[in-house]
Amino acid sequence: MAKYLCIARIEGGKIQNPKAVKTLFEALKDGKYKVEISPLNTRSLNQNSYYWMMLTEYVQPALYDIGWSDIKTKEAAHEFVAGLFLKRKIINEQTWEETQRVKSTTELSKTEFNEYLEDIWKWAAEYLSITIPAPNEQFTLYE
Secondary structure (H helix, E strand, C coil): CCCCCCCCCEECCEECCHHHHHHHHHCCCCCCCCCCCCCCCECCHHHHHHHHHHHHHHHHHHHHHCCCCCCCCHHHHHHHHHHHHCEEEEECCCCCCEEEEECCHHHCEHHHHHHHHHHHHHHHHHHHCCCCCCCCCCCCCCC
8 A cells, every 4th residue: 555645834833735735635545544643854954054055165166167057056056956866756656657856855854864965975076076074074275
């Protein structure tokens, strides 16, 4: 039996995406179902701050310098690397059609987000020829 996942965002005691929750339940056949609710273990504020600093200080300028002239902002750099590493195949269970979607970084757990960062570090070293310091590292520049 297929498992379904719906991420409900609660703010001020109200579901912010009620259509998604309703659609999930309406798609179920008659029967009994077990519903589990648990907090989403998403990336930490420190991870988020580091990620955007990494895009701003390292990834975006390096992409721009090697000819990706449309990558002018950290947001564009974010879309670029998310497209490289968070692309997922999705399948229509009725028609078996396949397509792809880029998973949002907000859907990643702390562990998944760390794996994503590691993918970016490795890719940046190979493709951009840059070393991005880990959050606990500092570089000293010598002139």
